[in-house]
Amino acid sequence: MSAPHPQVSSTPWAIDIDHVGKVFTLDNGESLVAVDTVDLKIEKGEFVALLGPSGCGKSTILRLVAALEDPTTGRIAIENRDPLSLSRQHRLGVAFQDHALLPWLSVKNNIALPYKVAGRPVDHERIADLLGLVGLKGFENARPSQLSGGMRQRVSIARALILNPDVLLLDEPFGALDAVTRRHMNVELQRIWGEERITSLLVTHSVEEALFLADRVIVMSGRPGRVVKSIAVPFERPRRPEVQRTAEFHSLADELTLALEPEEAAAS
Amino acid sequence: MSQSAQIRRSSGGFFLTLVSRYWGVLAVLLAWQAWVSISGVNAIVMPHPIDVLLNIVQNPGSYWQNGSQTLLLAAGGLVMGMALGTLIAVVAWTSRVLSGILIPLGLIFSSVPVVALIPVLARLLGYDVRTVLAIVVIISFFPAFVFTSAGLRALPPGSEDLFQVLGASKWRRFVHLVMPSAVPNWMIALRLAAPPAVLSAMVAEFLMGSSGLGYMFRAAATDFDTAQAFGTSVVATAISVLCFTAATLAETRVNQKWK
Ligand SMILES: Nc1ncnc2c1ncn2[C@@H]1O[C@H](COP(=O)(O)OP(=O)(O)OP(=O)(O)O)[C@@H](O)[C@H]1O
Ligand SMILES: [Mg+2]
DSSP: OOOSSOOOSOOSOSEEEEEEEEEEEOTTSOEEEEEEEEEEEEOTTOEEEEEOOTTSSHHHHHHHHTTSSOOSEEEEEETTBOHHHHHHTTOEEEEOTTOOOOTTSOHHHHHHHHHHHHTOOOOHHHHHHHHHHTTOTTOTTOOGGGSOHHHHHHHHHHHHHTTOOSEEEEESTTTTSOHHHHHHHHHHHHHHHHHHOOEEEEEOSOHHHHHHHOSEEEEEOSSSBOEEEEEEOOOOSSOOGGGGGSHHHHHHHHHHHHHHOHHHHHHO | OOHHHHHHHHHHHHHHHHHHHHHHHHHHHHHHHHHHHHHOOOTTTSOOHHHHHHHHHHOHHHHHHHHHHHHHHHHHHHHHHHHHHHHHHHHHHHOHHHHHHHHHHHHHHHTSOGGGHHHHHHHHHOSSHHHHHHHHHHHHHHHHHHHHHHHTTOOOTTHHHHHHHTTOOHHHHIIIIIHHHHHHHHHHHHHHHHHHHHHHHHHHHHHHOSSSHHHHHHHHHHTTOHHHHHHHHHHHHHHHHHHHHHHHHHHHHHHHHHO
8 A cells, every 4th residue: 555645745743643634434324523633743752642531532543643544634644654654664552442462362472462473583581571560470371361451451551562662552551450550550651661762642531640641731622523732741751750749730730621621611 | 087988978979960960861771771671672673772782892893993983084074174164264265256256155065965965976986985084074164164264254352453553464464363263163163063073974884885883883774783783873972972072172171262
């Protein structure tokens, strides 16, 4: 498949979501506007978090960037190229909302799958490291059916990171975790990310998680999704968990929460 | 509690589970014995269960020889038929056009009564084990083809997206995703195909063979040796149940790992 658009101009962006809209045609013939015009540029090495009400098109945007869907309008470029070429080169890491582990493979072999698919030798040491990072040491040989929902999500994150991707897409990766494990995973992810500075796009429902992890937080409106707010996160890296207790963190969190609930803001 | 009492107890428990599980078989045997004793039918019409048992015990050589031949033919034919069915299912999977031709063709052929094919095949292949083997292969082919075809399309949720995102080539996708996905269905095919494999081997031997359990049954029936004819059926049933049980166990084992 060739790129649907000729490469006219080159941009400095790692991910360029250029006035993208997505319309789904439903089984009954009606069309559903999942994403209105979204314009989002992400720099190389930048971590962007996407907040928004359920059904506003966050997963759809991630799927568009992963070349799993084609935009109805506008275009997406990753490093000035068709997004498909990134996954072809095994440089894309994705942790899906519903983990998508293969039930017949052990935890270890699920994490090793990207090596096999890419035809590269399996680096057992790196697998062991990542298993430790996501707190699953001792579960190497367990099957996905023997794990809790949160553990499966963590396996899927390890799998997304295993090949040192250049672009990382995370769709509510910690949605099934309890608050304590979630905070712990946030700290770990922040640390891994600090070492490798992977261009990342994270979908989350947690304002605190977005603020703690991201360089920039984008808030989307309800369906059809549009960008309603974008704030730069000022905290220095590496970030310590204590940053979440500062006054500045709280005021930013309030600002984002307000942007997420426009009706309540209008009512008060 | 003394040790011997414990053993007596556990062996009693074993006997009880045996009875509770297979009381149906036992009841049939008892009813059979009672019926022959009370009605006094001729032993040529209906032998005593005890005579059948004696016949088996007294001719271990011929039962073993014919039984093992039938079992080998059934097993060999089953393996070949499953392999062929899997292969054709994979070929059909590779192209929409091919599957459009092969799947309806497979369904049409699977409804042909295979017994009717035996004389034709015997004419082609000869009146010997080759024809028996061919019949078993044909019988085992269809479940393998139908179930593997369905299994190759039953991929776990989200896995197709995953493989696209990982940039998998068509071949790697096939090896790491499509083939493993078909395994549970393949095991169903094996379980379903195992008893008919034994049965069809016997039918073919019965109609045109010169050895095997089917032939042994026909020879005994022709000689009015009813005890031996029944003995053959008993051995055939045992082999069939054995194959089914083995396939079911294998299926459970695989499913534990696969699901
Ligand atoms: N393949 C599809 N066909 C039709 N409609 C779809 C499809 N995928 C998504 N949609 C619709 O698009 C809208 C946005 O879906 P999306 O999954 O992107 O939401 P989301 O923001 O990720 O929600 P959540 O936070 O609940 O995960 C929804 O209304 C959904 O019904
Ligand atoms: Mg979603």
